[in-house]
Amino acid sequence: MRTGPEGYTDRFExxxxxxxxxxxxxIVLVLxxxxxxGSGLTRPGAAPPQRDATVLxxxxxxxxxxFTxxxxxxTVTVVNAVCIVAVTALEYVLTPLLLAPVMAALYWLTTxxxxxxxxxxxxxxxAALMTTSAVFDPTYPSSPVPRSIGYCFWLLLPLAAGSMTRLRRAYVASVRARAEHAERTREEEARLRATEERMRIARELHDVVAHxxxxxxxxxxxxxHFALTDPQRTKKILTSLTDTTSSALRDLKTTLGLLRHDSIPASGPLEPSPGLAHLPQLVSACAAAGLTVTVTTTGEARPLTSAVDLTAFRIVxxxxxxxxxxxxxxxxxVHLxxxxxxxxxxxxxGAPSGNTGAAAAAPGPGFGIMGMRERALTAGGEFRAGPRPGGGFEVATSLPLRPTATKASSKTADDPAGEA
Known part of the structure; x- marks a missing residue:
C-alpha cells in the first residue's frame, strides 16, 4: 500500500x-x-472596496x-468567464482568489x-479580461499595460494541471488495460493447456482401450469358433485373452496414474511408456486374434526419443x-x-486370401485415424492413410530423427573450417 503523494492521490480519486x-x-464551498x-482585497494604498450584494x-x-x-x-466555463468579466467591470481587483472559480472551470474543461x-x-x-480591465481600470491611461494582464497568466495553471491529470488518467487506464489483458491471456493460456492435456489423455485412453x-x-x-473343433487351440487363445485383458488393465492404470494428484500416493510405480521395443508383444497379441503381422526393418535401428518412440508405437x-x-x-x-x-x-x-481384387474394408467413422494424424503432427512428422490401388489399406507416417553421429562427424572432418 503506497503512503506517498501518489497513494493519497489514488485514494482521493x-x-x-x-x-x-x-x-x-x-470544492464549491472552498471556492x-x-x-x-478575494472581493475584499484592494490595491496597496487604496481604500477598501465598497462591497455590496452584487459581487456576492x-x-x-x-x-x-x-456543480454541473x-x-x-x-457551459460552466462560459458562465464563470462572464462572471469574472462582470466582477472586473465592477472595478474589483483581479486576484487568484477571485480567479479561483474560473480556474477550476478551466481545469475541469481540460480534463x-x-x-x-x-x-x-x-x-x-x-482577452475578455484584458479588454474589460483596459476599459474600466482607472489607471490605464497612465499605464500602457493593464494591471490585470499579470493575473491572466494564472489562467495557464489549470491548463497545465488538467493536462497532467489527463495524462495520468490515460497512463493508469493503459496500465489497468494491460494488466487485464495479461490476466485474460494467462487464463486463455491455462484453458488452452488444459484442453491440450485433456486431448492428449483422451487420445492415450482411446489407443489403450480401443486396441x-x-x-x-x-x-x-x-x-x-474353435471351441468344439480344436479345444487345444481354444485354450491357447483364451490364455492369450487373459494376457490381453491384463495388459489392458496395466496400460489403463499407467495412463490414469498421470491424473493422480501429488498428494494421493500411488499404489505402485508407474510403468514406462510403451515404444517400438514392445512390438513383439503387440505382434503376438494380434496373432492370437487371428491377424498375422510381419515386421521388417530397413536401415540401422537407432534409439528414439521418448516422444517419437511412443508416437511410433501408438500409430502402429x-x-x-x-x-x-x-x-x-x-x-x-509393418515396415520400418x-x-x-x-x-x-x-x-x-492386403486383400483377403483368394480374392486379391477385392479391397479390404477401410476403417469406419471414429477417432483412430484422426488420433494417429494428431500424434504424427505433434511429433513434427507427416501422416497419410487410405486404400491401396491394388486392394487393402495403407497407413504411412514419417517421424523426425536426429542425424547420425557418424555422418555429422564425417561432415566436420571434411570441412577445414570445422577442424579449425
Whole structure:
C-alpha cells in the first residue's frame, strides 16, 4: 500500500469516484470562500472596496455553476468567464482568489474535453479580461499595460494541471488495460493447456482401450469358433485373452496414474511408456486374434526419443487395431525404414486370401485415424492413410530423427573450417 503523494492521490480519486457530489460540494464551498475573501482585497494604498450584494451574487452564481462541470464543462466555463468579466467591470481587483472559480472551470474543461478546447476558452477569457480591465481600470491611461494582464497568466495553471491529470488518467487506464489483458491471456493460456492435456489423455485412453478391446473381441470370437473343433487351440487363445485383458488393465492404470494428484500416493510405480521395443508383444497379441503381422526393418535401428518412440508405437498399434476390427484380410505388414533424419513407418493389410481384387474394408467413422494424424503432427512428422490401388489399406507416417553421429562427424572432418 503506497503512503506517498501518489497513494493519497489514488485514494482521493477513488473516494471522488464513489462520492462525487460530496467532493463537488466541498470544492464549491472552498471556492466560494476564496471569492468572498478575494472581493475584499484592494490595491496597496487604496481604500477598501465598497462591497455590496452584487459581487456576492455574481461569484455565488459562478461557484454554483461548477456543480454541473461533469455534464456541461463548456457551459460552466462560459458562465464563470462572464462572471469574472462582470466582477472586473465592477472595478474589483483581479486576484487568484477571485480567479479561483474560473480556474477550476478551466481545469475541469481540460480534463473532460482536452487541451485544445481548454486553450481556446482560456485565451478567449484572458482577452475578455484584458479588454474589460483596459476599459474600466482607472489607471490605464497612465499605464500602457493593464494591471490585470499579470493575473491572466494564472489562467495557464489549470491548463497545465488538467493536462497532467489527463495524462495520468490515460497512463493508469493503459496500465489497468494491460494488466487485464495479461490476466485474460494467462487464463486463455491455462484453458488452452488444459484442453491440450485433456486431448492428449483422451487420445492415450482411446489407443489403450480401443486396441485391447478390439483384440479381446477378436480373440473371444476366434475361441468361440474353435471351441468344439480344436479345444487345444481354444485354450491357447483364451490364455492369450487373459494376457490381453491384463495388459489392458496395466496400460489403463499407467495412463490414469498421470491424473493422480501429488498428494494421493500411488499404489505402485508407474510403468514406462510403451515404444517400438514392445512390438513383439503387440505382434503376438494380434496373432492370437487371428491377424498375422510381419515386421521388417530397413536401415540401422537407432534409439528414439521418448516422444517419437511412443508416437511410433501408438500409430502402429492403432493401425493394427483397425486392421483387426475392419479389414477382411488375415495378415498385415509393418515396415520400418531408418533414414538419416527420419523414420518411415508403413502399415499395410492386403486383400483377403483368394480374392486379391477385392479391397479390404477401410476403417469406419471414429477417432483412430484422426488420433494417429494428431500424434504424427505433434511429433513434427507427416501422416497419410487410405486404400491401396491394388486392394487393402495403407497407413504411412514419417517421424523426425536426429542425424547420425557418424555422418555429422564425417561432415566436420571434411570441412577445414570445422577442424579449425
Amino acid at each position: 477513488r473516494y471522488a469516484d464513489r462520492h462525487p457530489r460530496v467532493v463537488d460540494a466541498v 466560494m470562500a476564496c471569492a468572498v475573501v 451574487v455574481v461569484m455565488g452564481a459562478s461557484c454554483l455553476a461548477l 462541470h461533469r455534464s456541461r464543462p463548456r 473532460h474535453t482536452g487541451l485544445r478546447t481548454a486553450r481556446f476558452y482560456s485565451l478567449t477569457t484572458a 485391447h478391446l478390439a483384440l479381446a473381441n477378436a480373440q473371444a470370437g476366434t475361441a468361440a 498399434q492403432e493401425a493394427l487395431t483397425n486392421a483387426t476390427k475392419h479389414a477382411a484380410a488375415d495378415s498385415a505388414d 525404414t531408418y533414414e538419416d533424419c527420419r523414420l518411415l513407418i508403413t502399415i499395410t493389410n
